[in-house]
Amino acid sequence: MSVDLPMPTNFAGTKGVPAAEGKQTAKEFSSDQEVRWCPGCGDYAVLKAVQSFLPDLGLRRENIVFVSGIGCSSRFPYYLDTYGMHSIHGRAPAIATGLATAREDLSVWVVTGDGDALSIGGNHLIHAMRRNINLKILLFNNRIYGLTKGQYSPTSEAGKITKSTPMGSVDHPFNPVSLALGAEASFVARTIDSDRKHLTSVLAAAAAHRGTALVEIYQNCPIFNDGAFESLKDSDTKADAIIPLQQGEKITFGVDGSKCVIHSKTGGVEVANTSAVSEDQIVVFDAHNPDPTLAFAVSRLTDAGVLHQSPIGIFRDVPRPTYDDQARAQVADAAKDLGDPATKLAALVTGADTWTIV
Amino acid sequence: MAKEVKQLDRVIIRFAGDSGDGMQLTGDRFTQQSAAFGNDLSTFPNFPAEIRAPQGTLPGVSSFQVHFADHDILTAGDSPDVLVAMNPAALKANLADMKKGSTIIVDRHDFTTRNLQKAGYDADPLEDDSLSDYTLNVLDLTGMTVEAVKEFGLSRKDAARAKNMFALGLLSWMYGRPTETTIAFLEKRFAKVPDIRDANVKAFKSGWNFGETTEVFAVQYEIKPARMTPGTYRNISGNLALAYGLVASGVQSDLPVFLGTYPITPASDILHELSKHKGFGVTTFQAEDEIAGVASAIGASFGGALGVTTTSGPGVALKSEAIGLAVMTELPLVVIDVQRGGPSTGLPTKTEQADLLQAMYGRNGEAPLPIVAPQSPGDCFDAAIEATRIAVTYRTPVMLLSDGYLANGSEPWRIPDVEDLPKIEANFATEPNHTNPDGTEAFWPYARDEETLARPWAVPGTAGLEHRIGGLEKGDGHGNISYDPRNHELMVRTRQAKVDRVADSLPPLVVDDPSGQAKVLVLGWGSTYGPIGAACRRVRKAGNDVAQVHLRHLNPFPNDLGEIIKGYEKVLVPEMNLGQLSLLLRAKYLVDVVGYNQVNGMPLKAAELADAINNLISSTDVSSANNTELAR
Ligand code: SF4
Numbered sequence: 001m002s003v004d005l006p007m008p009t010n011f012a013g014t015k016g017v018p019a020a021e022g023k024q025t026a027k028e029f030s031s032d033q034e035v036r037w038c039p040g041c042g043d044y045a046v047l048k049a050v051q052s053f054l055p056d057l058g059l060r061r062e063n064i065v066f067v068s069g070i071g072c073s074s075r076f077p078y079y080l081d082t083y084g085m086h087s088i089h090g091r092a093p094a095i096a097t098g099l100a101t102a103r104e105d106l107s108v109w110v111v112t113g114d115g116d117a118l119s120i121g122g123n124h125l126i127h128a129m130r131r132n133i134n135l136k137i138l139l140f141n142n143r144i145y146g147l148t149k150g151q152y153s154p155t156s157e158a159g160k161i162t163k164s165t166p167m168g169s170v171d172h173p174f175n176p177v178s179l180a181l182g183a184e185a186s187f188v189a190r191t192i193d194s195d196r197k198h199l200t201s202v203l204a205a206a207a208a209h210r211g212t213a214l215v216e217i218y219q220n221c222p223i224f225n226d227g228a229f230e231s232l233k234d235s236d237t238k239a240d241a242i243i244p245l246q247q248g249e250k251i252t253f254g255v256d257g258s259k260c261v262i263h264s265k266t267g268g269v270e271v272a273n274t275s276a277v278s279e280d281q282i283v284v285f286d287a288h289n290p291d292p293t294l295a296f297a298v299s300r301l302t303d304a305g306v307l308h309q310s311p312i313g314i315f316r317d318v319p320r321p322t323y324d325d326q327a328r329a330q331v332a333d334a335a336k337d338l339g340d341p342a343t344k345l346a347a348l349v350t351g352a353d354t355w356t357i358v
Numbered sequence: 359m360a361k362e363v364k365q366l367d368r369v370i371i372r373f374a375g376d377s378g379d380g381m382q383l384t385g386d387r388f389t390q391q392s393a394a395f396g397n398d399l400s401t402f403p404n405f406p407a408e409i410r411a412p413q414g415t416l417p418g419v420s421s422f423q424v425h426f427a428d429h430d431i432l433t434a435g436d437s438p439d440v441l442v443a444m445n446p447a448a449l450k451a452n453l454a455d456m457k458k459g460s461t462i463i464v465d466r467h468d469f470t471t472r473n474l475q476k477a478g479y480d481a482d483p484l485e486d487d488s489l490s491d492y493t494l495n496v497l498d499l500t501g502m503t504v505e506a507v508k509e510f511g512l513s514r515k516d517a518a519r520a521k522n523m524f525a526l527g528l529l530s531w532m533y534g535r536p537t538e539t540t541i542a543f544l545e546k547r548f549a550k551v552p553d554i555r556d557a558n559v560k561a562f563k564s565g566w567n568f569g570e571t572t573e574v575f576a577v578q579y580e581i582k583p584a585r586m587t588p589g590t591y592r593n594i595s596g597n598l599a600l601a602y603g604l605v606a607s608g609v610q611s612d613l614p615v616f617l618g619t620y621p622i623t624p625a626s627d628i629l630h631e632l633s634k635h636k637g638f639g640v641t642t643f644q645a646e647d648e649i650a651g652v653a654s655a656i657g658a659s660f661g662g663a664l665g666v667t668t669t670s671g672p673g674v675a676l677k678s679e680a681i682g683l684a685v686m687t688e689l690p691l692v693v694i695d696v697q698r699g700g701p702s703t704g705l706p707t708k709t710e711q712a713d714l715l716q717a718m719y720g721r722n723g724e725a726p727l728p729i730v731a732p733q734s735p736g737d738c739f740d741a742a743i744e745a746t747r748i749a750v751t752y753r754t755p756v757m758l759l760s761d762g763y764l765a766n767g768s769e770p771w772r773i774p775d776v777e778d779l780p781k782i783e784a785n786f787a788t789e790p791n792h793t794n795p796d797g798t799e800a801f802w803p804y805a806r807d808e809e810t811l812a813r814p815w816a817v818p819g820t821a822g823l824e825h826r827i828g829g830l831e832k833g834d835g836h837g838n839i840s841y842d843p844r845n846h847e848l849m850v851r852t853r854q855a856k857v858d859r860v861a862d863s864l865p866p867l868v869v870d871d872p873s874g875q876a877k878v879l880v881l882g883w884g885s886t887y888g889p890i891g892a893a894c895r896r897v898r899k900a901g902n903d904v905a906q907v908h909l910r911h912l913n914p915f916p917n918d919l920g921e922i923i924k925g926y927e928k929v930l931v932p933e934m935n936l937g938q939l940s941l942l943l944r945a946k947y948l949v950d951v952v953g954y955n956q957v958n959g960m961p962l963k964a965a966e967l968a969d970a971i972n973n974l975i976s977s978t979d980v981s982s983a984n985n986t987e988l989a990r
Contacts, residue, residue, distance in 0.1 A: 086828030095649035098657030334636035
């Protein structure tokens with residue numbers, strides 16, 4: 001695909017994090033640990049993209065932290081020579097919340113998967129987004145449980161036959177982008193493991209955003225769910241499958257722009273043949289719109305079943321005060337006139353009502 | 359009329375009424391007045407879990423007991439000398455605790471047929487002679503209050519609500535309490551509603567004047583100030599002392615405190631209090647759930663803060679997996695469990711000590727952690743600092759076990775000199791600590807301090823020490839993932855050894871055995887300190903010998919505990935559970951300790967415990983006599 005976002009030059013999202021002196025390389029960001037994903041796993045491509053993106057962030061390596069939960073993708077921190085924590089299932093956003101709130105000078109990234117973030121850790125994910133903590137959350141969505149060897153996940157299409165659902169799953173799947181928009185995330189994007197250029201541009205936009213950035217990455221699991229995103233990758237089908245979202249542009253796709261997105265009678269949006277509609281009927285996409293209604297409507301164009309069509313790009317990117325900035329501001333404000341802590345402590349423990357025994 | 363003044367050495371008063379009658383406030387004010395007067399005191403608030411329990415019913419009764427004396431006391435007392443009952447349910451719910459001859463003051467206003475029925479009375483106990491064993495004072499407190507405040511033009515309902523202040527005024531007169539603090543308090547609390555403020559002050563003064571003028575009360579009592587260790591004192595509750603202890607921990611360790619928590623009874627007041635002290639660099643994060651509370655604290659600790667989480671038993675259950683992560687990642691973390699009646703939701707507002715084994719063993723795998731417990735409300739301050747010392751020094755989660763009795767109870771507290779508080783050193787790693795075979799320098803996150811076995815704490819932002827930690831087993835030293843069998847065995851044993859090493863840093867236990875002749879040792883932990891101490895005094899007063907030891911550290915046990923236990927013929931272990939410390943002691947020392955166990959949601963009673971101790975002493979005498987017999 002050919003979405004080309006300009007690389008942001010200053011990362012407002014990393015305000016307060018010390019800048020690196022001199023140029024860094026992808027190699028410096030690679031740890032000495034042997035990478036242990038299955039051959040052909042989509043995680044490799046994402047790792048490479050992140051390793052080569054991080055030097056461009058221009059931050060000191062020691063001030064970057066990756067926190068992950070449990071799952072195949074959650075091994076990610078071990079392969080980056082930054083600070084990192086591979087924590088417990090579903091809790092990475094909560095751990096990262098404490099870290100990001102305690103330390104303004106860190107760039108904190110969360111690596112998670114569809115099971116980790118949307119099933120066992122769903123509560124922490126929505127609350128991180130609601131609070132708008134300054135975290136960059138990379139949600140690797142392979143629509144399957146990989147580490148536990150192939151059960152269906154909360155993003156698997158209904159009817160999926162897996163080890164735990166021999167007659168087909170009867171679960172309705174989550175659409176992570178819709179969920180994030182519903183949780184009032186201030187930055188929501190979707191990208192694809194194999195499209196390095198787009199992936200990198202989305203990472204850059206996420207880093208530039210101050211607040212929670214939720215980046216859903218379609219990631220192929222060749223072992224348990226191979227080809228889940230094939231329609232978006234196959235050169236014969238991808239033009240019709242990817243609905244590219246470009247800021248301020250009309251949403252058209254398909255071979256020679258033969259398809260487009262228009263408002264539907266039900267209040268949402270729908271796909272139409274460009275030749276059958278007038279120019280001004282085509283939806284112009286605006287991720288900066290404070291009203292998330294259009295972004296949500298567009299997110300619904302994602303196939304819930306087997307994927308044949310999906311909007312890709314930045315759905316939402318709006319400024320909103322972050323929890324951690326405000327929490328730190330309260331502490332800083334209260335501490336302004338602290339003076340000598342020991343004296344202050346003595347006054348605190350003494351209180352107002354005392355009596356003395358001689 | 360000049361009234362007779364009688365001297366007493368101690369008095370126990372219980373204020374009881376409906377949840378909406380303001381009994382907690384009344385008790386609290388009486389306590390503050392007694393503290394200002396200089397008595398030693400101990401309090402026991404007891405209230406329903408429901409915010410608005412059904413009015414007039416037994417489950418809706420709320421009470422506050424205060425014990426004050428001219429000497430040092432250890433408990434809120436077993437049985438009140440005076441019961442103030444504001445309605446039939448309050449009388450019925452508390453009567454069983456009253457001794458013959460004790461005083462009952464009743465507000466007869468609410469003794470209507472309907473209210474008597476609600477409380478389960480078939481007949482009005484004020485009319486028959488079912489209360490003839492007591493000194494009964496039946497007054498229309500509500501009526502007198504309404505009359506006294508009528509000048510303020512309040513609705514009848516609002517006027518009647520000041521009856522608790524009338525009762526407080528009356529009791530304040532009876533026991534010669536100073537009134538200034540309460541008047542100042544009322545003026546501040548109701549500053550924005552002048553008519554309510556004036557009505558409350560008037561009701562309070564009217565209650566006092568009523569006592570002075572009426573002939574119902576012929577005697578006023580005097581309880582002299584207590585002779586206590588010289589120093590400046592204040593009254594303090596356990597939760598407040600704990601919050602102050604955490605602030606002090608931050609100051610003494612020079613670490614910013616990060617509290618990640620979720621509201622739960624009876625621990626929430628610690629969050630409320632800490633949220634007021636951001637000026638000390640304290641961050642309070644009210645998380646989306648218990649798990650996020652502890653997880654955020656672990657994240658903050660990884661970032662170099664003092665991570666703290668506060669909860670009660672059900673919350674600990676939810677946090678268990680994350681606490682295991684802190685064990686594995688060896689990060690400092692203070693976990694505060696204000697225990698309440700369990701299991702499950704249990705008795706949220708009642709006290710219990712039944713989380714000891716959960717603290718000890720409630721995690722998957724071999725996941726040892728140090729456990730400390732405070733013994734009185736004021737001691738919560740020192741216990742918090744001790745928990746921090748261990749957590750930071752040994753890089754480990756530490757569990758602090760308070761309970762509902764300590765949390766809400768209060769006592770005079772000798773204000774510590776901040777200069778005397780221990781310093782806690784974080785000793786962050788700043789440099790590589792390992793040389794690779796090729797001569798290059800490296801940082802090993804799981805290298806260990808020889809003395810403490812603690813690993814280095816290198817925080818993000820420290821150049822050259824970048825490393826990854828996590829829940830998977832770590833290779834000894836280098837800290838990379840390791841599935842090697844020998845390494846796992848070594849790491850499991852090392853984590854255990856590290857916790858065991860804490861014992862080397864503990865002072866010798868204090869053995870209270872005044873005669874040196876005791877054959878029976880009473881060994882306790884946590885909030886039972888007061889009742890155990892009071893029971894031992896009774897036993898000694900009765901001419902028997904008994905020794906007392908109280909444990910601050912439940913894991914590891916102090917190094918000298920085994921020897922001390924073996925020095926006594928019998929060891930009695932009183933606990934508000936079914937024998938959890940007993941189990942640990944038996945397992946560790948192979949000593950057949952005797953349990954004294956009560957799980958009714960209430961603190962132990964000193965008199966009953968004293969009986970149990972005396973019984974054990976006599977059985978010991980009998981058995982030693984038998985042994986002598988056999989030896990002959
Ligand atoms: S199971 Fe799937 S997701 Fe996991 S490492 Fe293998 S290919 Fe990747």
